Amino acid sequence: MTAVDGARRLPVPPKPRRPKALALGWALTALVVAVHVVAWDATEVSFGALADGWRGMADFLGEAVPPDLSWQVLGPSLESALVTLWIGLLGTTLSVPFSLALALLAARGTAPSTWAYQAARSVLSFLRAVPDVVFALIFVTAVGLGPFPGVLALVCHNVGVMGKLWAEALEDADPGPSLALRTAGANRVQVAAHALLPSVRPQLAGLLMYRFDVNVRSSLVLGLVGAGGIGFLINQSIKLFKFDEMLTHILVVVVLVVAVDRLSAAVRRRLSEGDHA
Amino acid sequence: MLALTDITVRYGERPVLHGVDVTVARGELLAVLGANGSGKSTLLRAAAGLVPVEEGRVTVDGRPRDRLDLAVVFQRIHLVRRRTVLDNACAGALGRLPLRSSLLGFPREVREEAMACLDRVGLADRAHDRAGSLSGGQQQRVAVARALCQRPRVVLADEPVSALDPAASEQVLALLAELAHLEGLAVLAVLHQPALAARHADRVVGLRDGRVVLDGAPDQPVDSLYQVLEAVS
Numbered sequence: 376m377t378a379v380d381g382a383r384r385l386p387v388p389p390k391p392r393r394p395k396a397l398a399l400g401w402a403l404t405a406l407v408v409a410v411h412v413v414a415w416d417a418t419e420v421s422f423g424a425l426a427d428g429w430r431g432m433a434d435f436l437g438e439a440v441p442p443d444l445s446w447q448v449l450g451p452s453l454e455s456a457l458v459t460l461w462i463g464l465l466g467t468t469l470s471v472p473f474s475l476a477l478a479l480l481a482a483r484g485t486a487p488s489t490w491a492y493q494a495a496r497s498v499l500s501f502l503r504a505v506p507d508v509v510f511a512l513i514f515v516t517a518v519g520l521g522p523f524p525g526v527l528a529l530v531c532h533n534v535g536v537m538g539k540l541w542a543e544a545l546e547d548a549d550p551g552p553s554l555a556l557r558t559a560g561a562n563r564v565q566v567a568a569h570a571l572l573p574s575v576r577p578q579l580a581g582l583l584m585y586r587f588d589v590n591v592r593s594s595l596v597l598g599l600v601g602a603g604g605i606g607f608l609i610n611q612s613i614k615l616f617k618f619d620e621m622l623t624h625i626l627v628v629v630v631l632v633v634a635v636d637r638l639s640a641a642v643r644r645r646l647s648e649g650d651h652a
Numbered sequence: 653m654l655a656l657t658d659i660t661v662r663y664g665e666r667p668v669l670h671g672v673d674v675t676v677a678r679g680e681l682l683a684v685l686g687a688n689g690s691g692k693s694t695l696l697r698a699a700a701g702l703v704p705v706e707e708g709r710v711t712v713d714g715r716p717r718d719r720l721d722l723a724v725v726f727q728r729i730h731l732v733r734r735r736t737v738l739d740n741a742c743a744g745a746l747g748r749l750p751l752r753s754s755l756l757g758f759p760r761e762v763r764e765e766a767m768a769c770l771d772r773v774g775l776a777d778r779a780h781d782r783a784g785s786l787s788g789g790q791q792q793r794v795a796v797a798r799a800l801c802q803r804p805r806v807v808l809a810d811e812p813v814s815a816l817d818p819a820a821s822e823q824v825l826a827l828l829a830e831l832a833h834l835e836g837l838a839v840l841a842v843l844h845q846p847a848l849a850a851r852h853a854d855r856v857v858g859l860r861d862g863r864v865v866l867d868g869a870p871d872q873p874v875d876s877l878y879q880v881l882e883a884v885s
Binding site: 551552554555556558559560561562564565568569570573574576577 | 700701702719720722723724726728729730731732733734735739743744746747748749751754755795798799802
C-alpha cells in the first residue's frame, strides 16, 4: 500500500500505561454495579410478580379496549382536557412576574447584594425541591377540590424552576452592552431594562414555552390528587372500574400533550431562527 | 479639558502605569499608541473609572471627573443587537433620566435628541432598523451616537476600529476627528495603527512599559514603540 499511494507512514508508539487511572476505572465500575444491586434489592424488583400479574393486566386491557367513544364520555373528557390546558396556561403565565423578580435577584450582575443573591437562590431551591403534587395536596386542603388549587400549585413549583432557568440565562448574557450602559451612568434597574432583558428575551421566551409544555403535563398529575382537569376523570374512572372510559380519557390526553408539545417546539424554533437573522 | 495627572495603576503587584501625565484639549483628537501590554488601554480605563487608580487625578476642566462628562466607545461596540438603532442611541441618555421615565419607553425629547445624534453620524435613515442588522462600521457609528446622546465633554474611544475593515476605520476616525473639531469635544482614542493616527489625530502620545515616551506631532516616527525587547522580564 505504501508503495501504491506513496504517503509517508510512521509506527504508532504504544500508549503510556497509567495503572492508577486503570485502577480507578475498575473501582468506579465496581461501585456503580454495587449501587445498582442495592437499588434492585430495595425496590423489590421481581420478574416473578410481573409474570404472575400478566393475566391481571390482560384483563385490564381487555376491559379497556375498545375505548368508550360515546359523547357522554368524550364530551366531558374534552371539557376536562380544556380545563387541564387552562391550568397549565395560568400556572405558567401567573408565575412570570415572580420568576422575573427572583431571577433578577438570583443572577450575578443584577443581584443588588450577595445577601439578596443567596436569599433569592434559597427561595428558588425551596420552591423547586417541593414537588408540584405536594403543593397541590396542600392547596386542595386549603381552598378545596377543583382546578384553582392546581393553578396555585403549578405557580409555586414553576416559579422555582423558571426563576432558576431565567437566572442562568441572565448570567450567560453578553456583559458588553451592560458595561456600556453602566459607563454611560445608567443605574442597575436601567441596565437590566435596557441592555440585559432585551438581549436575552428570546432565551427567556423559549424557556417559558418549554415550561408551558411541562406544566400542561404536570397539571394532569395534579388532577389525580383532586386538583381538577382530566386527571381527575382518569382517577374516577379507575376507581369505578370503568376502564374503557379511562382509555378514552388517556387518548384525549395524548392528543392534548402532543399538540402542546408541537406548539411549544414550533415557537421555540421560530425564536432561535429569529436570533440568527 | 481632560487632564490625567500622575496616574499609577497596578494589577495586583504588577505596576501597569507609572505616574502617567496626559492631557487632551477641547477640540482635539489625541491618539494613544503603544504595543500590546504598554498600558494604553489601562490608561483609558483609568480615565473612564473602569479600573481603580492607585495614585493620581482625573479632572475635566479642572474639576474632579463626573461620570457623565466622559462617554466611552468600545472596541467590541457593545450595542444591544436586538433593539433598534434609535433605542440604542437613546440609551446614552439614561444617566440623566429619572428611573420612572426611563422604564416605559424613552420620552419624546430624548428620542428627538437621539435622532439628531444619529443624523450627526449619518445614520438617521436607519433609526428603526435592528442594530444587529447594520455593518460593523455602521454599528460603531451608532455607538458614537449613543456616546453623543450622553452630552459628554470628553469621548474616550478604546481601539474603536480594530474590529473594522479599512474603509469603515477611516470613516469612524474621520467622524471622531470631526466631532472634536466641530463640536469642541476632547477625544482620546487608543489606536493600534500608527498610519490611522497620522492621518486623523491632532497629536499622538506613545506609551511604552507604562510610561509616556513620546508626545507630539501625529506624523512623527513611532517605530520605537513597537520594538521587541530582547529580554522579556
